[in-house]
Amino acid sequence: MLRFDFYSPEQEITLPLYDQKSVRVFIKRDDLIHPYISGNKWRKLKHPLQQAQHDKKTKLVTFGGAWSNHLLATACAGATFGFQTHAFVRGEAVSNTVLTLCNMFGMTLQFVDRTSYKNKQALFDQHFGYDEAAFFIDEGGYGASGVLGCSEMVAELTGNYDHIFCASGTGTTAAGILRGIQLQKLDSKLHGVPVLKSGEFIREEIARLGVSGSAEMALHTAYHFGGYAKTKPELIEFVKQFTRDTGILIEPTYTGKLFYALHDLLRNDQIDAGSRLLVVHTGGLTGLLGMLDKFSSTAEQ
Template sequence: MLDFDFYSPEEEIALPFYEEHRVRVFVKRDDLIHPYISGNKWRKLKYPLQQAKKEGKSRLVTFGGAWSNHLLATACAGAKFGFRTYGFVRGETIDNPVLKLCQLFDMELHFVDRESYRDKKALFDIHFANSEEAYFIDEGGYGLLAAQGCTEITNELHRTYDHCFCACGTGTTLAGLALGINTQQCGTTLHGVPVLKGGDFIRDEIVKLGVLNAVDIRLHLDYHFGGYAKTKPELIEFIKMFTRQTSILIEPTYTGKLFYAVHDLIGQKQIAEESTVLVVHSGGLTGLLGMLDKF
């Protein structure tokens, strides 16, 4: 069994804005779990890596873009737990700090054109169909085992919250939270903030992962700021304000959009007074490296 012990505290944010609206906001600090196997990436890799070890696999094969937190997390996890790693990178061959870190953790990188990248199972089969050592991990860690790891967030909480928010890319973390809330029957309203334009597809993805209608899930589709990894000046200014006033670092791709949405919904009074809100900080702060010019 691989040792996935970690510590992730809940921390209340004492901002005057929240006090003015009489809402208490807490953060599940999954960003503190590990500097590179960060946040929900740690949770989403936990059970796939245990399954790979159980099956006697020695190489993790996965997928991501050039600034992928998931690629970096998998590379580091491979180094930590004794797997070789192989990453298919979407797009043209480039060199950047995140990919350099992947290589430092001894991940082999293979750049593929965007059309070929669409069919990840086919890519895996072309290169590893005859390999008994390779273990497939989908982009972003998406899958049932990954959702199982995210379900454990709800087991660790020290209190019950009226609302729980998370950022959504593949929908895996949202699905895991939904399954956990459903099991505990705690009545928490679950909110997802898709970071891609047209994020309503997240509903279909979480159904595939076993989430039906037992949990009150609300998707907030208007906080993508133009699409995945897109920004606007108001988002950058919010991130600066939030980081300066809380000392909690967030970034423009996922957590910046997440906290912006929470802030905005509280300001619109869509979160009732006297409510308690939990925001799951999913880590991935190395994403800042590709966007420092925005600041």
């Protein structure tokens, strides 16, 4: 059994907006789990890694883009727990900080064109179909094992919350939290903030992942800022201000959009006064490395 002790407290933060709207806001600090096997990345990798170990597999094969937090988490987890790692990277060959870190942790990178990348199982079968040591992990840790890992977060909670907020990409994390709420028989309402356009697809993904009840969750689909990894100046300024005001680092791809949505809902009185809110910080902070130019500013003279 893999042993991995980690730290993920529930931390209350106070801001004038929260006082004005008479709400209490807590953050589930999954970003503190590990510098690289961070946030929901660890939760989605935990059970696949345990399965790989049980099946005596020694090579993890996974998928992601050139700035993928998942690739970096898998590379680090492989080095930590004694697996070889191989990644199919979407698009033309590039070099960047995240991929360099993946290399440092021992991951082999194989760039594939975007058309071939669409069929991940075919890629795995073509290159590793006869390799009995190879173990398939889907992009971003998507799948039932990822749902199970994310559901376990809810059992850790020490407080009672009226609302739980999370960012949504593939729907795995939201599905896991929803399953956890159901298993723990909580009255908490789940709020998902899709970071892609047309985010209603998250409900379908949750159902596809075998979790019922997505019709009862709230999906706030207006906060994608143009699509996945897209930003606008107002989002960048929000991320900078939130980080200054709280001392908690967030980034524009996931957690920035999540907290922006929460603040906008509060400003528009969409959350009842007296509510206790939990916001899940899903980590992924190395994603900032691909956006540093958006945060540069001239030093004050």
